[in-house]
Amino acid sequence: MKRKVIFDTDTASDDTIALLLSLEFFDVVGVTVVAGNVKYENEINNALFTLEYFGYSHVPVFLGASRPIRGIWRTVEEVHGEKGMGRLDIPKPSKKPENIFASDAIIELSKKYNGELEILAVSPLTNLALAYLKDPSIVKRIKKVWIMGGAFTRGNTTEIAEFNFWVDPEAAEIVLKSGFDITIVPWEITEEAATITDDEWSRISSMGTKRSNFFIKVNEVLREYSKSTGAKGSVHPDSLTVTIAYDNSIILESVKKRVDVEVCGKSRGAMLVDWYDMTKSDIKAEIVTKADSSKFKKYLFEVLSKA
Numbered sequence: 001m002k003r004k005v006i007f008d009t010d011t012a013s014d015d016t017i018a019l020l021l022s023l024e025f026f027d028v029v030g031v032t033v034v035a036g037n038v039k040y041e042n043e044i045n046n047a048l049f050t051l052e053y054f055g056y057s058h059v060p061v062f063l064g065a066s067r068p069i070r071g072i073w074r075t076v077e078e079v080h081g082e083k084g085m086g087r088l089d090i091p092k093p094s095k096k097p098e099n100i101f102a103s104d105a106i107i108e109l110s111k112k113y114n115g116e117l118e119i120l121a122v123s124p125l126t127n128l129a130l131a132y133l134k135d136p137s138i139v140k141r142i143k144k145v146w147i148m149g150g151a152f153t154r155g156n157t158t159e160i161a162e163f164n165f166w167v168d169p170e171a172a173e174i175v176l177k178s179g180f181d182i183t184i185v186p187w188e189i190t191e192e193a194a195t196i197t198d199d200e201w202s203r204i205s206s207m208g209t210k211r212s213n214f215f216i217k218v219n220e221v222l223r224e225y226s227k228s229t230g231a232k233g234s235v236h237p238d239s240l241t242v243t244i245a246y247d248n249s250i251i252l253e254s255v256k257k258r259v260d261v262e263v264c265g266k267s268r269g270a271m272l273v274d275w276y277d278m279t280k281s282d283i284k285a286e287i288v289t290k291a292d293s294s295k296f297k298k299y300l301f302e303v304l305s306k307a
C-alpha cells in the first residue's frame, strides 16, 4: 500500500515535476497551495492543470495562505516564467479547488489518517504553521514532515537565505519548534545532487513521452535562470526532496540538530543550525548533508520515460 501524503506547494516549474513524482510514489490525499514562487492565482492554475493533464482530477486541491504570515515577500517569475510554467501556456483547468481552507484540510486529514500521514512541504511553511497554531495536536498525528528549505551558506534569494525559508521565516520558525519529526533538504544539497546537466536534459528531451515533453517545457526558464547563476543546468530541489521522502537511501549523510530561522534584518530567512548542541534542545531536525545524485536521477528518468 502506498504511503499517504499531502503535497504542499507554491506550484511553479519544478513543483509540478515533484507533484508528478509524488503521484507515482505515494497516495496523494491532498494538494495544498501556498503563496511563494509566482502570483497565487497562477500557482492554483498550475496545480489544477498538472493534476488534470496527467489524469489525477480526483486528487483534491485545497487553497491556503495567499501570502506569508507577515506579508512581506516577492515572487520570482524570473526563475519560473511569467506564470510559473516556463514557456508553456496552459489553458484554464476545468478542475476546481475544494471549499476547505488548506490548513483545515491538513488538520482533518491528520485525523482521518492518524499516525500515517506525511507532509511533503516543497514550499514556504505558512499552511502547516497555521494548521499547527489552530490545532497543535496535529504533531502527534502527522508521522513525518519533509521540508525543502534553508541554506547553509549559499542563499539563492539573499546572500544567506533560501527562498522557502525567506518567504515565510515566521512560519518556518513555528514549524521547526513544534516537535514534528522533520527531515530538511537544504538548497546546497539540491544544487549538488539535483542539477540536470545538458547531457541529461538532451536525454529527457529525446524520451518523447508526455511527461518528458512537459518536463522540458515547464523547466525551460528555470534552466536558463539556473545557468545564469553559474549552475551546470536546471536545479530541481522539490523533485529531489520528494524522491528522498520515497527512498531514504538517497540520503548519504545527514546530521540531527536543532534548527532555527532568523526573522529579522539583512539575514532574514537564514537557517540557524545549532551545530554544537549549545541550546540542549530536544527538538531536532534531520538535515541532509549529502544526497545520492545518480539514484535520484534514476527515479526521475524512470518516471519521465513512462508512457
Ligand SMILES: O=c1[nH]cnc2c1ncn2[C@@H]1O[C@H](CO)[C@@H](O)[C@H]1O
Pocket: 014, 015, 037, 076, 079, 122, 123, 148, 156, 162, 163, 164, 187, 225, 226, 235, 236, 237, 238
Ligand atoms: O533559483 C531557484 N532555483 C530553484 N528553485 C527556486 C529558485 N528560487 C525559488 N525557488 C523555489 O524555492 C525553492 C528552492 O529554494 C523551491 O521549492 C522552488 O520552488
